[in-house]
Amino acid sequence: MTVVQHMWIGSTSTAQIPGGIWRLNRSAGGDWADSTAQRMLTADHPSFLALHPAADRLFAVGEGDPGTVSSYAVDAECALRRTAVTGSGGAGPCHLLVHPQGHWLYASNYGDGSLGAIALTEAGDVSDHVVSLPHAGSGPVSGRQDGPHAHSANLSAGGEFLIVADLGTDQLRAYPLDMGRPDPEPILTDLPPGTGPRHLVVAGDFVYVAGELSGEVLVLAWDSDGGRGEVIQRVAASTLPGRSADVHQLSHLLAHRDSLVVGVRGADAISTFSVSEDGSHIELTGEVVTAAWPRHHEIVGSELLVAGERADEVAIHPIADGVIGPVRASVALPTPMFILPV
Template sequence: MGDADSGVGGTGGTDGTVHGGGLRAWIGSFTSGGGRGITTATVDPGTGALTALSATKAVADPSYLAHDRRTGVLYAVSETERGAVGAFRPTAEGLAALGAAVRVGGSGPTHLSVAGRRLLTANYTSGSVSSLPLAADGAIGADGPASVLAHHGSGPDAGRQEGPHAHQVLPDPGGRWVLSVDLGTDSVRVCVLDPATGALRVHAETVLRAGTGPRHLAFHPSGEVVYVLHELDPQLTVCRWNAESGELEPVAEVPVAPKGAPGAPEAYPSAIVASPDGRFVWAAVRGADTIATFSLAAGAEKPQLTGAVPCGGTWPRDLAADPSGRRLYAANERSGDVTWFDVDPRTGQPRRAGSLAVPAATCVVFG
């Protein structure tokens, strides 16, 4: 497929699905950095090309998004000191706010996910995880969080790990446990979520190598292996996951970027994705501005770095696979674009196919 660079403000693809319920992409961005908030885009079913449809600044700095397939509602963090979340109902034209934004009881939320009838946020600045109730229609409870679980601890990097910094929170595939990744404490906490009250309680904490700064994790489709990506040291930690006991056991570390020549840019990994078929893992690496590919041909616990390609821009803050796993989308924050790649089905290597201008892009989700 040829290169297909597109600008914001297009009216849709040529397949006629803009108003017909085809696959949509939502792109978060930093409004404080010149972004348009949440951009709604159509996805061409044949090429994967994105075409911007509309944008909303209903919440400030919506740096991370989550789509609930059960209700169809899209959620966004407001990564600000006052920390909030917003809910949106997708429409033919874009997004309609589902009530006012709700405070999360923490500052600087960077990630959120849906766990049953609860919305979970990882609050980076305050180092906590919040649980908010969701109504049957997906609206967020106006009274705020039912639970705010504070993390405790620090790490050896005085500039980045002076205290806890929760960076990601998500349920395990079985929905029994909640895992929170903390960059400041070099650990992953496994929590119990009370379905009746929404209260979070720490069940276990897995301590990883000091100073690595874990940022995000991804489950292998088998549900038995977890890949933890580190921001402060370009490594991923391979862990066994026991869904019965709620235990996460580190078994190996794998470099995310090969050692460069003197003067090469430092690498700050940001996002990790496992392919739906369980054959590959991809990681976005800022600084190096690459997408690393890992083969799982030797087994889910033995990822092998097989190559890296340019991310199509600079500072890839997020990386997402489309539902088919045939394409990858990198949200390149500093160059202000979302670049998409076709994935070689044999090798897993991404090949750049096009891009969409999105200032201060931070996140891509599909629905």
């Protein structure tokens, strides 16, 4: 029997091409470079996707104002059928996280900075029960930090808190959870002004944060009881010059074995950090040029796949002995924003 591995790709809408959810297939022993992208449906700015932990459901944001979140049934042939749509609890949702128990879905709304907690039905669909948790504040970077901008969320190591990275206020917002439902009053951790926290990785007693605006990866010692962190290290994520833009804006941060892998837009690179055995220290150990404006990336087996938003392609990097090599191939796809392996 031929085993097929596939990925869901979310793409944004442009003036020329509508956004949509795409699929890449690879047969066992095959090569992602031989894949072609197949549009499964057209949708409005489905820039972030997530899977239900138990049900055959795929979730997608609708990055508008007001924002939406849709649930899709996935059949045996990977065809998608929308089962429900609801509000995201705010504007411009850009990140989704499903609670491991499958009862709640969290939408980070970049546009107005709110967090939306969406109750899921027994079938795994989004419901109209949406808890919207607004925030207030600002930061020093004009045009990017004039107000709150929730950019992503993750669970604390023990699952007691939902930690939201707020790019606009330079804060981590830790919401205590009660059976997955967030308490309306978060515990705040202030980061250095101008950090612009985008994505975070939780690993035991430490939290690692990609500072989109400062171009740094931060290490925080995390107090699991108090729900707060303390910055203990800041490291620049790239030494390369700008390619598509004269900036170093970090995007997705990913943990892989004893390393961290982060995308650097502008320099259009993927940077790798080694993590010390106790988790308290990181060191920049590798940089490799990738597709223009790397929005998101995932490691699948011995390869790194990168969504090059401005390159209209998914770039494929080999990984050997933990080292990410130069791009060896790519798959054409308009404005890819998110990669979700299945």
